Amino acid sequence: MSGLKVLVVIIWMFRGAASDKWEIKMPKKIDAISGFCVQIPCQFEIPESFKQYLNKSVEAIWKKTSIDGPNVLSSEKTVSLLKGNVIGNILDKNCTTVFHNFPDGFSETFFFRLQGPEPLMYTFQQGVNITVHKDVPPPILSSYVQGMEVLEGTRLTLTCSTVIACPSIQPWMQWNPQLGEQLTPALQEDEFGQTLLASSQMFNAIPLIDHLNISCSVLYSQGAKRPAETSVTFRVLYAPRNTIALVSPSDPVSEGSVVVLSCHSDANPAVQRYEWYKDSGIGKLELQNQGQTLTLIARSTVQGLYVCKVYNNYGTDQSRPVAVGINSCQHSLALYIICGLLTFFLILITAVDLVKYKSLLKRLQASERLRGPMTYDTLHRTSDSVYNVIQTKDSRTEDDYENRNFGKPK
Template identity: 35%
Template sequence: MTAAERFILIGCLLQGALGREWGIWMPQSIEALSGSCVLIPCRFEIPSKYDKHLRAGVNVIWKKGGHRGTAVFDSRLPESKIRKNEIEGELTGDLLKKNCTTILDNFPLGYSAEYAFRLESQSLNFNFQPDVQIDVQDSPPKPKLSSVKVEVTEGSSVSLNCSAAAPCPTLPPNLTWTPRLSDSVDQLQENQDQTKYVSSVLTFIASHLHHGQKITCTALYKLQQGDSQKISEASLTLSILYMPQISASGSCSRTAAEISCSCESHGNPSPSMEWCVSGLRVTNSTDRVIREEHLGNTGLRSSLTMRHSQGDTPTLLCLSTNTLGSSSLQLLIPSPEQHSILLSTGLLVIGILVGALITGLLCGVTQFSKRKRSRLPSPDNCSDVKKDVSTSSQSELMPSSSSPPPKPDEDIYANHIMVTEKQREGEDHGKMETQTQIQMETQSQAADDFLHYASVKITGRKTNQEPATATNNIYGNVSCDRSRTDCSSNDSLIHPQPAEPCTQASEIQSGRS
């Protein structure tokens, strides 16, 4: 309560004590949230001779803009169906007890002004002084966030308090903490001027993990119209004092001539770092070099590089200290045998990876070459060919009778042609399917190139075969190789002859039926 409010209250009490004159008490100013209700705490005093008028019935009127302003609320109008208030509300106080507390609903945004209180009846009409200033805000005020201690030591209990104004007591704000370190309970409380607020207390045990953490208190206000709501929040950053914490990531490595170690520590206040080798503190020198790197306000990383003799494995200790205490970590230095094993293992792993990479590349190139060759035609492959063979083409393949006989010492060359022939005749003569494999063997001489021998094998199946006539019968003398079991021809019109021993080739002659 401000000094002016105390002065007004004291003045009203003195007036009541001395002679119970006209007087009123209420806050000088109130903050309201647009779209929500606002509570106006109010008490008044009148001369005792007018108490009977209060029992007879009296109305409460609130005017915007002072006593000469416009009436926005009349306690009689909620019961009237003819005219309505500009701002709806409810008189919650008991006038017989001199309590004029009022709640105005859905307070408009543009209605910031001074509001005057008036009592009105048939025999009692009075404007009370002073007025109350109501400031309407579109956004709720930020919560007030305070901690019991600004800086706390790790392991101690911490209490954070958050409070938010509740101008509308029927819809108080809901307070939440982020992060939620422990459970909390909201409580609706009253100020000295009888305005309302909600408070929440968060209590937890401080840890070094909380240092620098941002704590936020959020106030959620629900409005009277629909499901709309408005939010405001306030935050603070925790400061936790703790002794040094050495990270377990500290390690050592060695080469043939040096040992290198690193150590990292965090603390608040920021810690310092020392190295101990075989129980003795290490200082910077030509053989032992110490380097330090600060990590923010609370961290420190230190590294030690020192020369050593072959086979020497000293004991190494990392020591970190600040005003709250100290901590240490003993580091393991690899022995020379472990160093050689690690080096060999590393080289082996690298070799395996390189070999796998080369093998994968070779396999990829091989597969690519195979796919490329498979797309090209091969001269050694036999292809299926469908062709019609005429009598004239047959005569071209057969040697004439005037051709000289082949010599025994002549070389023999064979051309292999796979022919698949499928013939279909009409429905009256049936269907014929013939598959013929023809192998031609050609003898050549050094002096001239003539075709002397042909090996022909015909496999045929005919339905409704017509008798041969003198004009179409063609007999072929077949020369077969004893080493082969099949003969072939490319002429489907040559009729097969009875099987005879393959002895020698005779001349080709025509016969009559």
Template identity: 30%
Template sequence: MPQRIKALSDSCVLIPCTFTIEERYEKYMVEPARGIWMTFRDIVFDSNRRYNDNTLKAELLGNVTNKNCTTIINHLKTSDTKRYFFRAEPPYFSFPQSVMLEVVVKRFHCSLDSPDRPVISPSSAVKEGAPTSLACTAPAPCPREPPALVWSDTLNGSVEIEQVEQQDGTKAVSSVLTFTASHLHHNKDITCTAQYPVGSETKSAEEVSTLHVLYPPKNTSVLINPSGEIHEGDHVTLSCSSNANPAVSRYTWFKVKGDNITEKSVEQNLTFTDINPSDSGLYYCEARNEHGAENSTAVQLNVACCM
């Protein structure tokens, strides 16, 4: 059984539990067999007692003869926060393994009974245009009242909900959000909120994940400085800018003259320290990273000849 389970006051909790015994004791595993839950000192549940006669308001769901001691505890109170041990009769054996049950409660109008935060996975970077899935998983200690999982933004995608069993046998709810990654999603925070119904109240816990999208250059453009009329001998700089993730790794400048295109530079800025009329023409830049490239719109550079 799990070493630790956290549950909400006034709710319930499922303790998944199985056991094994030595082969020589198998002959004693016959009906009627009873299950007992104990603390260090006291018996708090006996499956042979009536429900209301037990200190722990629980139901033994498993069959002890089949070595299944799965139990659900109802109407949890803070006083139920204890370490519990299981005993099977027969074979009249108290197992040394235990489960620590933590029941959290609200006091003084402060929310001290917040459930564990859900987990969002994966958090790795994704490539633009690729189908992408985010899974939000929250524990469901009380299977009768599982949490509702709500995304702050579905990103024009679809959501599927399923109940899952975790490695320690406890239950959880998973919400899988599937969408197509876009550069507009990069660095966007998305929140998954687990809402637990407890009586007439709802207790919530949330987790935030920041999306990381890899994409080729976007919005590539050219800026001419100075922007006004250019004269022979002026100092002129053409700057190329682009939005990309990862950042642009290579800029290339081209000059267009008729049907000829000439590569001029592989720097982000194309600089003329002493410009002359022969430098006039159409210029554009190419921005490139590992995911692709984009060309800017060509701009006309006109150099006026000195009088």
């Protein structure tokens, strides 16, 4: 038993000991499920002068609609409008009652009456309103967070609870999604003695759960009742992050062109202020303008690196530098002219060399055709002349031979 419940019981006991009034303690409202039982936790106090008449002969009666309404249940009668039992001990001033198979369409306010020997006959003024549901009543989700807005990193405890009107039939409880640490569903009692089924889960607030639907479901395996669900969403607040700057067009542009820089960031709440800075070249950032976009007219003075800074109530962030490149019109034209002239001269030189080569090749081929036969004829004629000369010098006539012989002595 919890400390709070013990304190309530002690206060009630002392109050009853000194009470001189007719008082009853029970829930003001109970949500019942048609076809299930309904248990009404109930305790009462009577004036001191009537306690002597509180004995086993006292009849416990439940009435509906008003204190003068018809009886629906009696502890002494076996036949009643509603089936049930007074399970509390009247002598202990406990009037706890269970109604069985509570019918649909029987939503009423019920009053308790003591019917004993005179003068102990009294209907208590406070009633309990029983609302009958065809389906399972949805559970209650408690987050203990004001406005459901939390800062990133906050430790959250989400508790799901439901009153079990019929303690003999206990439901199942389920979380979706399951986040962090969970406590197993456990039975508890509230200040009126009603049975509660409660479960909690603890988790840290992160951007991934921002506007995430977190639900708790209660379902009964008996009676084929549809599960009941209650959900909550949290708004997770955090400083800007993942900030990027974009340049359009991204390639260097000609002077006079329009360049647009845009900044994008993830933040909750959304970014409240954008600032654009230019790198001065010496490590110093100079503020250029404010706004999510920055429009520039391309000229040499705007060329360089740019950074976007973003702010909201919870912090700041900045992008990586992006470059804005400028192409000078004069330089571009001169470059095109030079490249064109070089290409032209290269083609011209190649063409001239090709013509020269073809011309030289033709001359060489013609020269070869002429030079081949002339060389052979020259060599042939030269050989014949030499041969003829040699033959002329070496030949001898018959007379020379005879004369040469006659000159010798015999």
